[in-house]
Amino acid sequence: MSARPNSLAARDGAYHFHGYTNALKNEQEGGFVVTRGDGPFIYTEEGKEYFDGLSGLWCCALGFGPQPRLIEAARRQMEILPYYHTFTQKVATPTVELAEKLVGLAPVPMSKAYFCNSGSEANDTAIKMVWYFNNALGRPQKKKIIARNKAYHGVTIASGSLTGLPAVHADFDLPVPGILRTDCPHHYRFAEPGESEADFATRCAENLEKLILAEGPETIAAMFAEPVQGAGGVIIPPATYWAKVMPILRKYEILLVADEVICGFGRTGNWWGSQTYGMTPDLVTSAKQLSAGQAPIAAILINQPVYETLRDHSNRLGSFAHGLTYSGHPLAAAVALETLRIYEDLDIVARVRALAPHFARGMQAFAGHPLVGEVRQIGLVGAIELVRDKASHASFDSKLAVGPNLVRIAHDHGLIVRPVVDSICFCPPLVSTEQQLDEMFARFGKALEETHAWLRREGQV
Ligand SMILES: Cc1ncc(COP(=O)(O)O)c(C=O)c1O
CATH class of the missing domain: 3.90.1150.10 (Aspartate Aminotransferase, domain 1)
Incomplete structure (x- = not known):
């Protein structure tokens, strides 16, 4: 199969190098x-x-x-103020409103929202926050991060290292050091013969605790986890899994970062997957449905204790020296804000x-x-x-x-x-x-x- 000459498909094959694509096939067949x-x-x-x-x-x-309300929100924002950034205390109107709205919607009490442009960036940024947090607390050795087999947290160097899919690592020299891997809670695939869902969940939790003890809890900063592991194959944890995992994380002062990039905003039948599964995260990363996929934007929600530590350390150092040109971009923020209002109006x-x-x-x-x-x-x-x-x-x-x-x-x-x-x-x-x-x-x-x-x-x- 090859594309008609001069079709968009053929031009795509000629000029465009895609992600997650066999590049030679795209060149030969053209894009879809x-x-x-x-x-x-x-x-x-x-x-x-x-x-x-x-x-x-x-x-x-x-x-x-086409979504008339999102078109109007984007048009209005481009007319009023097409760009402003979030460095040195500056911010555009819809970004303030979106932060307020997201904190109000959070699955557990949260203090602040931080904006990025993609799920990968949000998870990378969350890793940096977790490291900064432990440095601020004088625990420079508490840095390792736990992620699960078949997890998907993105493709950048750090978030791609958290991702637990071999194809994402192969020949990209990933993962970076300091990532620990624990069980994927997929009963159908990984339970022992005759093992109930509850017993399998217990075994996953016990293995997690063994890993923490073997590595030394004083070296482990956080666990990143999707409520439902999406790109790993829609893996739904046993009902009792999180009730067993949460106390272990708390016992060893390991932060939980819930990656809600797929589950957030209604997908699992609650606003957040954390609510569906009884997770009580310290940080939440979100993207995708935040803007119904119609503008690139991601958000991290941060709880009060973590935020206070980040805040006080930024004060000591002079600033939280991390930020992106398009963090909280007003166009994306306006689209996301209107998306959330549509979700509310649609219930x-x-x-x-x-x-x-x-x-x-x-x-x-x-x-x-x-x-x-x-x-x-x-x-x-x-x-x-x-x-x-x-x-x-x-x-x-x-x-x-x-x-x-x-x-x-x-x-x-x-x-x-x-x-x-x-x-x-x-x-x-x-x-x-x-x-x-x-x-x-x-x-x-x-x-x-x-x-x-x-x-x-x-x-x-
Ligand atoms: C759970 C989860 N986290 C993070 C990401 C990465 O998001 P992005 O592709 O926007 O970088 C994805 C993407 O599919 C995802 O499913």
């Missing part, structure tokens, strides 16, 4: 150019329609159609809760399929994991690339979903209708049947 959107659907140059079952990159809570959490049972039924309808090992979902995010053997949970040979092949077939049927190995991830816009979700599942069902037929032909099932 999206020209417009409408609700959960996107359209290509050729006018072909796709249901984007991942809300872009887990971010477009309001879908892809987005109630809406997600009302739609979630329909989403769950649609997902679970595939549970009996011979290729499906596990169906897992919470709120409006989930995954369907394909296996070679349902009884033993045995996976397919990775060389078969079953998940990626299913996703390619789904693409031909006008559905965009994400494979994480053989787990197919779903994260539709929060404003999808029941009929639209039915359409998404109908397209997925066709792809699943064709994948099954292909595997039968290959003698794999």
Whole structure:
């Protein structure tokens, strides 16, 4: 397959080096150019329609159609003040209002909001805050950070080091030293035979404590964790996991940074995933749905004790010498502020809760399929994991690339979903209708049947 000469697709292949893309394939085939959107659907140059079952990159809570209120908010801000920064106490109006709004919405009492432009930057900045915090407290050795297998916290040098996916490290010389890795709380994949969810959660917590004791609690600063591990394959922790992990972190004075970059703003059926799972973070990182994916912005929420330490140390040193040209950019802040107002006007959490049972039924309808090992979902995010053997949970040979092949077939049927190995991830816009979700599942069902037929032909099932 190659793009028509001079098409946007061909020009993309000629001039554009993409992230998370096989560069040679893009050069040869051209890019997949999206020209417009409408609700959960996107359209290509050729006018072909796709249901984007991942809300872009887990971010477009309001879908892809024009949002008059966001257009107006952006236009108004560009007319009034297109740029101002946040260094040396300066700030633009919507940035102040957004900080106030976010502190008010926080999952646990929080003191301040700090702005970045992406989830990766927010997590990098949170690492720096945690290090600065411990230096301020005279604990220069308390610096290591715990993250979990299959975590996704970004791709920059530090946040990419927290990410627990080998592909993100390979040949980028990551991770940097000082990152500790603990269990991924995925019962279906990692439980011992016969181990209950509760016992598995206990074992994860015990392993975490063993790791802390082996390394020395006085050397560990923080644990970073997503409430639901999204890009690792939508991994939903056992119900008792956080109740068991939280006291261990508290016991050893290890800060919890909840990475709410996917879960924040309604995705799991609460404003925050931390609320869904009983996490009490010291810092929260957020991005993506903060602006419904329509402007690049991220926020860190910081609790009062951590903030006070950062504040007093900034006073000692003269300033908190960290900041980005576009931290709290007024255009992005205005769009984010209006996005949050739209969520409130839509009562987005109630809406997600009302739609979630329909989403769950649609997902679970595939549970009996011979290729499906596990169906897992919470709120409006989930995954369907394909296996070679349902009884033993045995996976397919990775060389078969079953998940990626299913996703390619789904693409031909006008559905965009994400494979994480053989787990197919779903994260539709929060404003999808029941009929639209039915359409998404109908397209997925066709792809699943064709994948099954292909595997039968290959003698794999
Ligand atoms: C949980 C989580 N944290 C951080 C990031 C990184 O965000 P960004 O791609 O905006 O740097 C992502 C991106 O998918 C994410 O899912």
